[in-house]
Structure formats: C-alpha cells, structure tokens
Amino acid sequence: MHTTITIDALKVLDAIDRKGSFAGAASELFRVPSAISYTIQKLEEDLNVSIFDRTGHKAVLTPAGRHLLNEGRALLNAAENLAHSTQQIAQGWETRLRIGFNSLLPAECLMPAIRNFQNLSVPVDVQIIEEVFAGAWDALQSRRVDLIVGADLLSKPTGSFATRTLGQVPFVFAVAPNHPLAKLKGALSESQIIQYPAAVAADTSRALSPGHAGIFSRQRTITVTNIDQKIAIQEAGLGVGWLPKPRIRQQLANGTLIAKDVHEPRAPISIHLARHRDDKGKALMWFWRELSEDVQLKNWLEIE
Known part of the structure; x- marks a missing residue:
C-alpha cells in the first residue's frame, strides 16, 4: 500500500509547529521558504485535507493537521530509534539485554554490575527477571532471557550452552x-x-x-x-x-x-552463569566477564 505521508514531510510539519512559522522551519532545516510551502501544499493535496487554516494573518493547524502532527511525532521518534538501534546492532551492541537470576540469589547481587554497566553510558536497556528452580534454564532455553545468573547443573537441558561457575549455595x-x-x-x-x-x-x-x-x-x-x-x-x-x-x-x-x-x-548446590554458546553480543559478554569476576557476588556466597 502506497503512503503519501513521508518522514521528510513530518519533519517539516514538526519544525513549523515548533518554530511558529514557515520561515522559522526553513531556517532550521536549511531550506528556502518556498520549499517548505511546497512540501506542505503537496501533503495537503495527497491527503485531500487542509493541514493549516490560512484565513487569518498566521497559518494555524486545523484539527486534522494537529492530529497528523501528534501522530507523526510518534513516527518520527520511532524512525529515530530505529536508526539508532540499527547503528548499535551494526557496532555489536544489543538494544536490550534480559538477565534472568535464580531466586536462590537476591536481586541485590546484580546491582554492582548494573551500576558499572551504566557508567559505560551505552544505551542498552537492561531487564531483570526472577526465576525459580528449573525456570532459570527454561527461560534461557526458550530465549525469554539472554543470560542466567545462578543456574544449577541439576536441571540443565540439552543444548549448546556456555557456563561459568560462580560458587556453591549451602x-x-x-x-x-x-x-x-x-x-x-x-x-x-x-x-x-x-x-x-x-x-x-x-x-x-x-x-x-x-x-x-x-x-x-x-x-x-x-x-x-x-x-x-x-x-x-x-x-x-x-x-x-x-x-x-x-x-x-x-x-x-x-x-x-x-x-x-x-x-x-x-x-550444597553449585551455581553458574549460563548463556547460549553462540550468543556473543557486546552487552552480554560484558556482563559475562563482569559477573564472572564480581568479588562482591563471590563474597556473598562464601561468607559464613
């Protein structure tokens, strides 16, 4: 289905509203005012609606125009996020990392690593998910999570997984x-x-x-x-x-x-980090190394 609404037209409409005039939008977008007017005129013709009410001294958005702008801004944000996430993935960074932790461990055990990750200023969303018993492996196997902290080997399913020992839980x-x-x-x-x-x-x-x-x-x-x-x-x-x-x-x-x-x-049971062996995104591998060497986590397990 062909659409008459383009990202460029939405950018022009957004600039006009924010700057308060066609001339202001032209200045921001480094275009001549006639190009701004043409873009809006063509959009009105293609949609067969009036986007601006031009009966007064100043062009004012019609209700249809206001609706188009409000919804269009959501599309502009989505387009910007898409471009950003595509660049991230090209650089090896995931847009989101889901970390599952066995309920044998408190969520607080993950906080030092998450704080250190935030200090990297990498725009990766981190989601923490609690699992109980075999649920930890189940979440990893079904890819509800990307990394498990505290996986036991008793309920480990068949599959190609990488594991690292964290310690023992008495x-x-x-x-x-x-x-x-x-x-x-x-x-x-x-x-x-x-x-x-x-x-x-x-x-x-x-x-x-x-x-x-x-x-x-x-x-x-x-x-x-x-x-x-x-x-x-x-x-x-x-x-x-x-x-x-x-x-x-x-x-x-x-x-x-x-x-x-x-x-x-x-x-006591031995608990481990676990991930799919072939998964090697930058955020995943950062947490893999960080949690493997997390002194506070190991101390929490070992202190009597």
Missing part, C-alpha cells in the same frame, strides 16, 4: 523460634517434619520438568512465588523447609529463624 533447614519443631532436641526425622506444612517456592519453568527439592511426599505445602516469600512464610511460623543460607544470614543472626539439624542433610 542450605539450612529453618523454622521460626515459636514453631513446634524449634523446641525438639537432636536431629529432626522425616516423621517429625511431615507433621507441619512445607513452604514451597513454585518452579517457574514452562517446558522443563519442575523441581521441588527438600519436600516429603506426604507433607502439606504452602506455595509462594519466590524465595523471598518462602523466607517470610517460614519467619511467620506458617511453614518449614530448606533455605539458602546466604539468603537468611540476618534472620539467623537476629533469631527470627533457627537452623535445625535433620537426619538427611541437603547438599
């Missing part, structure tokens, strides 16, 4: 100080634990098999959407379960959660 079985399990002596048994609901963070995977580590088959559950909510449920004494120790250091220190020994301890 777990503790935690209960509120007023919970009945808090008063029991010695290591807790399965028969003791299953009497009380387990707090569960729901797996966000859409295609991969979901995970639910640390729950007994006969145990009732209270399901929430992330680890933060699971921590809150357990602090409130409404549920029990395994929690990543680095996430609850403060709660253990101030006594709002108590670590309990169990007969079958849960082993």
Whole structure:
C-alpha cells in the first residue's frame, strides 16, 4: 500500500509547529521558504485535507493537521530509534539485554554490575527477571532471557550452552523460634517434619520438568512465588523447609529463624552463569566477564 505521508514531510510539519512559522522551519532545516510551502501544499493535496487554516494573518493547524502532527511525532521518534538501534546492532551492541537470576540469589547481587554497566553510558536497556528452580534454564532455553545468573547443573537441558561457575549455595533447614519443631532436641526425622506444612517456592519453568527439592511426599505445602516469600512464610511460623543460607544470614543472626539439624542433610548446590554458546553480543559478554569476576557476588556466597 502506497503512503503519501513521508518522514521528510513530518519533519517539516514538526519544525513549523515548533518554530511558529514557515520561515522559522526553513531556517532550521536549511531550506528556502518556498520549499517548505511546497512540501506542505503537496501533503495537503495527497491527503485531500487542509493541514493549516490560512484565513487569518498566521497559518494555524486545523484539527486534522494537529492530529497528523501528534501522530507523526510518534513516527518520527520511532524512525529515530530505529536508526539508532540499527547503528548499535551494526557496532555489536544489543538494544536490550534480559538477565534472568535464580531466586536462590537476591536481586541485590546484580546491582554492582548494573551500576558499572551504566557508567559505560551505552544505551542498552537492561531487564531483570526472577526465576525459580528449573525456570532459570527454561527461560534461557526458550530465549525469554539472554543470560542466567545462578543456574544449577541439576536441571540443565540439552543444548549448546556456555557456563561459568560462580560458587556453591549451602542450605539450612529453618523454622521460626515459636514453631513446634524449634523446641525438639537432636536431629529432626522425616516423621517429625511431615507433621507441619512445607513452604514451597513454585518452579517457574514452562517446558522443563519442575523441581521441588527438600519436600516429603506426604507433607502439606504452602506455595509462594519466590524465595523471598518462602523466607517470610517460614519467619511467620506458617511453614518449614530448606533455605539458602546466604539468603537468611540476618534472620539467623537476629533469631527470627533457627537452623535445625535433620537426619538427611541437603547438599550444597553449585551455581553458574549460563548463556547460549553462540550468543556473543557486546552487552552480554560484558556482563559475562563482569559477573564472572564480581568479588562482591563471590563474597556473598562464601561468607559464613
């Protein structure tokens, strides 16, 4: 379908409105006034509408002209953004980078890297997406995200992925100080634990098999959407379960959660950075290197 509205005509219309006259637009666009008048006249003829009301001493936009200008400015902005993003991509920079992080880690772990990236003054939009359990790998495999921080190898799907080890996450079985399990002596048994609901963070995977580590088959559950909510449920004494120790250091220190020994301890899990092996955009690889060497992130994992 042929359109009679051109980017150039919209630029002329925008300049006239901002400068307040045809002469002002001509000066800004480095054209003679007759060229500005011709552009508007041709646009009016092609659209078969009056863009300016010329009955007074000064040309004033008609309602149709005002509508054309308002909508046209959106097109001008879109055209400018398109040109800019095309240049970015030609230079190897993505226009957007989506970073998924495993809920075992707090979002705050990413803030130093994001701050350093912002200091580069590269116009790349960064989107942070929280995932739980196998949802991290699922998001990467389906390309809902470009990079995963905190991917475990237990739920890794088949595919060509690059990974880098970040460290290990230890777990503790935690209960509120007023919970009945808090008063029991010695290591807790399965028969003791299953009497009380387990707090569960729901797996966000859409295609991969979901995970639910640390729950007994006969145990009732209270399901929430992330680890933060699971921590809150357990602090409130409404549920029990395994929690990543680095996430609850403060709660253990101030006594709002108590670590309990169990007969079958849960082993730490190794967590990694992960991306599609062939993806090597500049923003992606910058975060890949930055997070691989992030001392604060490694310290957060390792401090007892």
